[in-house]
Amino acid sequence: MNPSLEQMVRLSRLDGGMVLADVDIAAFMGAFLPEFPSGKRGLPGVDLQAVTGLSALFTDAEIERASGFRVLKKQAEWLCGRLAVKQAAAEVLSVSPRGVTVDTEPEGAPFLADHSATHISISHSGDHAVAVVSTRKERRVAVDLEQVEAGRMPHVARVAFTPREIAELNGASDAEWYRRWTLKEAYLKYIAKGFHESLKKVEILNRGICHNGEVVTGIAWDTPAFRDGYQLSVVWQA
Structure with missing residues (x-):
């Protein structure tokens, strides 16, 4: 290099x-x-x-x-x-x-x-x-990166999160909202849906990643440390 x-x-x-x-x-x-x-x-x-x-x-x-x-x-x-x-x-x-x-x-x-x-x-x-x-x-892999922006989450919550997710996130930090949002986006990339499926069909809950109401198996995920002001998430085939 x-x-x-x-x-x-x-x-x-x-x-x-x-x-x-x-x-x-x-x-x-x-x-x-x-x-x-x-x-x-x-x-x-x-x-x-x-x-x-x-x-x-x-x-x-x-x-x-x-x-x-x-x-x-x-x-x-x-x-x-x-x-x-x-x-x-x-x-x-x-x-x-x-x-x-x-x-x-x-x-x-x-x-x-x-x-x-x-x-x-x-x-x-x-x-x-x-x-x-x-x-x-x-082995399939997927990544999502988002820059953390103050005041952005209320809008994202309306368009991307279900009532069950919002209930679990009540009182959570912005970092946790971004963590779950990027995991949601990464999972949609993992299944090759991207912009072609509603974010609300994927839920990031305490019990795991759910798609169409069912817990997804056969995958693993992580939110590794990245740079200040950013959230990174990866999903891969277990």
Whole structure:
């Protein structure tokens, strides 16, 4: 990993047999798009094919794909998510990061085009994009990352939590609300539903993760320590 990558990518191993890559989006933009400060990500997208240095990390097809997004924020998040996968997969598979290519299932779930038995998951929020890659073949994994924002939970509670969940969370800290929310999102990614199923069909209760009212078996989960101001959750096949 070259010095510039060391400043923007952090690799770690998680319980459950996963490698986590954490990409600092602000550092990525500082390295490749210094004329656009991190706080200016709402600007229109740019022609990334003209950006010096990206071709060392991404294929021409990936740069072209990212250039197609209309907003700079989406371009940066997409590239950093791909960068996270490349770095984590390279660690697991002992291959060149640039040669790692990601494709998507019809419902939108990402997978490694040349190593489909090695499962991956991507998430981003705030200034960070993350990816997890399983160290065991044919074992599903999923990750969700959320930036903690003051005052956000009342709205999230209305759209994402059931009365049973809200009752259990009565008086709980914001950290516990975020922990359960990210577990809920990670589980939906785990079953490849993502945005295609209501968050209220998944309940994170004291007795476990429930889907359509039934306790889910055959999975494990964790909420490992991440960075201040963020909540990270992972779900994997037990």
